[in-house]
Amino acid sequence: MITAGQRVRAENIQQNHSVSVLAQSVGQQVMMFEKLIGQWKRADGDYTIEFINNNSDGIPKAIYYNPKPIHIAQTKISSENGAIKVFIKLQDKGYPGSTYTLHYVPSDDILQGNYFHAGLQQQFPVVFNREQQEKP
DSSP, X not given: OOOHHHHHHHHHHHXXXXXXXXXXXXHHHXXXXXXXXXXXXXXXXXXXXXXXXXXTTSOXXXXXXXXXXEOEEEEEEEEETTEEEXXXXXXXXXXXXXXXXXXXXXXXXXXXXXXXXXXTTEEEEEXXXXXXXXXX
């Protein structure tokens, strides 16, 4: 028979294990998201997404240019089965709710996915290539 004290100890061990697994997965996720840091230029034009690491939670902040900054209403960066996914919703003049739904392809070091042009109600396949940093 399990006593009340044993049950409490087992629950505490289980909770502590869950917290350490969560912390480990959050730490792995932050390291994974660091792969996005830098500038990414769309292959078919002068559209650029820049990811900067200025958030205390380790999730990069996205900035969008065409070629001037365009307001981003929402950014969601997540991981699913080890893959990095990026969702960006634009809300500015000429960008009434247009969105990017992208995923990172590590073998090619690209962001690939779809651009939904809200004004036209059409979706287009897109690829963003990482811009190489100039060495000082």
